[in-house]
Amino acid sequence: MNVFTFFPLQVSASDFQLDSSIDPKSIIIGGIFVVVIIVALIIINRSSKRGSVGGAKKGGSGSGGGGLGIFSGFTLRRIAGSVGLNREQTKMLDYIFRTDQVTDPESSINNPVLLDRHFRRAYRIIEQGSGSKEEAQRKLAVLFSTRNLLENSILSSLTSTRQLKDDTVLIINTGKEKINVHTMSAKGEHLDVEAPKTVLGSQIKIQRGTRLSILFFTKSNKGFSFESRVIGYSSKGGHPSMQLAHSNQIRFLSQRRFRRRQAVIACFLNLVYVEGSGKKQRLVVDKRRLQGNIADISVGGCSIKTMAPVQVGARFKIEFAQGDSNVAALGQVLRSNKAGVNTVFHVKFLKVTLHSMNLINAFVYEYGRE
16 A cells, blocks of 8 residues: 655645735645546556566465555666567566565565466466466566576675675685585674584694685586685684685676476487588488487487497487477587496487477476476
8 A cells, every 4th residue: 555645745725825916716626637647656666566578377376465566666767678578578577576466575586486386377377377388488487597697696786795694605726625614704804714623523623814716606606706805813702713704705606598397208319310411411310229318308308228339429319208298409519428237418408399398398497397
């Protein structure tokens, strides 16, 4: 609900005397005009909260009720711009949040579990929609492209080691060694961490002034790094600590372009080769079939385990079942290695239908009914 607060004007009664040259009718018309504008703004604001793109259902499981208001919509567009969403993806994100009646877009985007809950609900509504199958597949493709961009974007305000929480595990690189220590306190002039120890429990003394490269991971498995140096040694709560210089330059570690999921999925493989030359070239699918198991998969490729030897650069038509549907893709072998009697090879997808792409994404993000 919008509450309008009126404040008394600090003026004298004489300020309200009308100029005899002003037509009272004009004043009345002007007043009506102002009232109409105020009423219109109230209606627009309420409608924007109730409305949902594409006839979304009410009573969602998102954070809060009432949907996005005007000012939350401004927040959404600011976030979309910082992430790099295009117009269609921004509309999709707005639809997803309205569907689940989200009132705080920024909190949802920075919470992967909550974000997937919103996307999963929208996925099922689109999938069960009454429109054409082609339109549903197009919308699902936009939904997953939006989710993937958010997956690879960091919207948190983590910019300084002063923001680290106590007990955060830091991975310190010292030469060829990697030492895990816990943050004890980040609030002081220095970053206090556990004094590093060997596996036998004896303390490792890293010289003062030594420059260190340090990694850490958030609960959502996002990796970061920063540079620091050893300031000295002290104690916190009766435990030995190492003091590090704070850093205001925290870097986000690069990650896979697409989310990948471990799996055990039976698949069939048909060798694909090129026949002809020049403009008459065409791909021919060999009728002979190999069998294998997909070990992990993303919309960009997969790893397959098979007993047959496979050459790097070979192309295969890969088919497997996903629920009641079949997935098909053309892939090329990037590398392979032996694993006992089996060969494990890594495939990059070259061609995937929109329907198959959506099925793979639904499996990877766990949005479908498996």
